[in-house]
Amino acid sequence: MDQVQQIHSKGIYHGLPTFSDDVEGLTAIVAGANGMSGDHMLRVLCENPKRWKKIYAVSRRPPNGQWPSYVEHVSMDLLQTPETLAAQMAERGMKADYVFFFAYIQPKPKEGGDIWSAADDLVKINTQLLSNFLEGQALSKTLPKRVLLQLGAKYYGVHLGPAAVPQEETDPRVLLEPNFYYPQEDCLREFAQKHGIGWNTTRPSWIPGAVPDAAMNLCLPHAVYAIVQKRLGKPLEYFADLAAWETNQTLSSGQMNGYLAEWAVLTDGAEDESFNASDDCAFTWGKFWPKLAARFDIPWTGPSSDLSLYREIETPYNPPPRGFGPPGKLRYRFTLAEWAKKSEVQHAWQEIAQAHQLRDQTLGDIDRIFGFTDAAMTWSYPIHFSTTNAKKFGFFGFVDSSESIFKVLEEFVDLKMIPPLPPVKSVS
Structure with missing residues (x-):
C-alpha cells in the first residue's frame, strides 16, 4: 500500500519528521x-x-x-x-x-x-x-x-x-x-x-556536540590542535596511518x-x-582533514607511507568481534594526548586562552579529553551503521557530518571554549 510522508529541513538537518498538530x-x-x-x-x-x-x-x-x-x-x-x-x-x-x-x-x-x-x-x-x-x-x-x-x-x-x-x-x-x-x-x-x-x-x-564539559568530546581536541599548530607555525599533521585515513566512520x-x-x-x-x-553521511578522516585545515586557514599533511615511523597496537582478541580474521592494527606516529602535554603547546594555549578570555586556560585532564579523539582518529576498521531499520519505520534524518562538526566549533566559540574562527574564505 502506498504511503505518503511529509519531511522537512531545519538548518543543516534534513529529512526530519513532522508530527500532527494533535x-x-x-x-x-x-x-x-x-x-x-x-x-x-x-x-x-x-x-x-x-x-x-x-x-x-x-x-x-x-x-x-x-x-x-x-x-x-x-x-x-x-x-x-x-x-x-x-x-x-x-x-x-x-x-x-x-x-x-x-x-x-x-x-x-x-x-x-x-x-x-x-x-x-x-x-x-x-x-x-x-x-x-x-x-x-x-x-x-x-x-x-x-x-x-x-x-x-x-x-x-x-x-x-x-x-x-x-x-x-x-x-x-x-x-x-x-x-x-x-x-x-x-x-x-x-x-x-x-x-x-x-x-x-x-x-x-x-x-559531535558542544557542551562545556570537554570529556569524550570528539570535536574540541581537533579545534585546539588546529589553533595551537597555527600559532606555532606548524601544519595540521595527521598522525595515524593510511588505513585510518581511508576507513569509513559513522558519526x-x-x-x-x-x-x-x-x-x-x-x-x-x-x-x-x-x-x-547516525548522520547517514559517508565520512572519512581523509576527506575531512583538508576541510578542517581550510577552516582554520592552515597547511596540512596526510599519513606517511613509511610504516617504520609508526607505533602499532593490536586489538586484544583473536578472532575479533566479527568472529573470524585477524585482529585490528592501530598505527600512529604520536597521539594528541602526547602532543597536548608538550610545554610549547601548553604555553601557546595559555597565551591564546588569556588573550581571548576563554573559560579554561589549561588543557584540563589531557588523557581524558584528548584520549577519546585519539581513539577515533586511529581507528583502522570501519564503523558503518545501517540505517535500514529506521528508514523502514519512517525516519529519514540526515546531516552532513563535516557541516555538523563546523557548527559545533562555532558553538565552542559561543561557549568561550575556543577563540573566534577565521573568516570563511569565499570561493572565487
Whole structure:
C-alpha cells in the first residue's frame, strides 16, 4: 500500500519528521541533562513548546546555559536508592509521558588501559544508574508511556576490534568481555514488560556536540590542535596511518540523535524497537582533514607511507568481534594526548586562552579529553551503521557530518571554549 510522508529541513538537518498538530501538551524527563546527549535532547524538545509543555531536566548539576521556564532542573544522584529517588520524584510532582535516559558515569580506566578498560566498573555503575531510576519511577507510581535509553557503538564490540559491517540492530551481542549496554538493555526490557510500558534504545557512534564539559568530546581536541599548530607555525599533521585515513566512520551528531529519539517515542509503530543513530553521511578522516585545515586557514599533511615511523597496537582478541580474521592494527606516529602535554603547546594555549578570555586556560585532564579523539582518529576498521531499520519505520534524518562538526566549533566559540574562527574564505 502506498504511503505518503511529509519531511522537512531545519538548518543543516534534513529529512526530519513532522508530527500532527494533535500531538501536544506532553511532558518529558531527560536524565543526564547536562551531558552532551542530554543537552541536545533538551534543544530538540524545546523547539516545540506546544508539543512539550513540561520538561524535567534530571542531573546532579544544572543543565548548561539558559532554558525556557517550562524546563525544570531536578538535582538527582541516580546512585541513591530507588526509595530516595521515588521520594524526590513525588516531592517534585514528576510525572512524564516519556523518559529519555542519557545518564552515564565514566569510571577511571585501568592503569595503562584505554578509556573503556574498566569494563566491570562500567557495568556495575551504569546499570545501577538506570535500575535505580526505573525502580524509583515504579515506587512513586509515575510510570511513563515509554522509556528511551541511549546505548552506543560499543554494543557492536567495535572497541574490542573489527566487527561485522554494516552494523545492524539485529547483530548478536559480542560476549568477549562485560559490556554495560547489555545489562542496561535487559534491565529496561524486563522493567517495561513487567509494568506494561514501551521502550526504545538508540545506538549512536562518535557524537559531535558542544557542551562545556570537554570529556569524550570528539570535536574540541581537533579545534585546539588546529589553533595551537597555527600559532606555532606548524601544519595540521595527521598522525595515524593510511588505513585510518581511508576507513569509513559513522558519526552521530547530538542534535540528529535528539530528533531520532523524539521521533522514536512518538511513533506508535516504533515501540519496543532499537535504532542505530547516525548522520547517514559517508565520512572519512581523509576527506575531512583538508576541510578542517581550510577552516582554520592552515597547511596540512596526510599519513606517511613509511610504516617504520609508526607505533602499532593490536586489538586484544583473536578472532575479533566479527568472529573470524585477524585482529585490528592501530598505527600512529604520536597521539594528541602526547602532543597536548608538550610545554610549547601548553604555553601557546595559555597565551591564546588569556588573550581571548576563554573559560579554561589549561588543557584540563589531557588523557581524558584528548584520549577519546585519539581513539577515533586511529581507528583502522570501519564503523558503518545501517540505517535500514529506521528508514523502514519512517525516519529519514540526515546531516552532513563535516557541516555538523563546523557548527559545533562555532558553538565552542559561543561557549568561550575556543577563540573566534577565521573568516570563511569565499570561493572565487
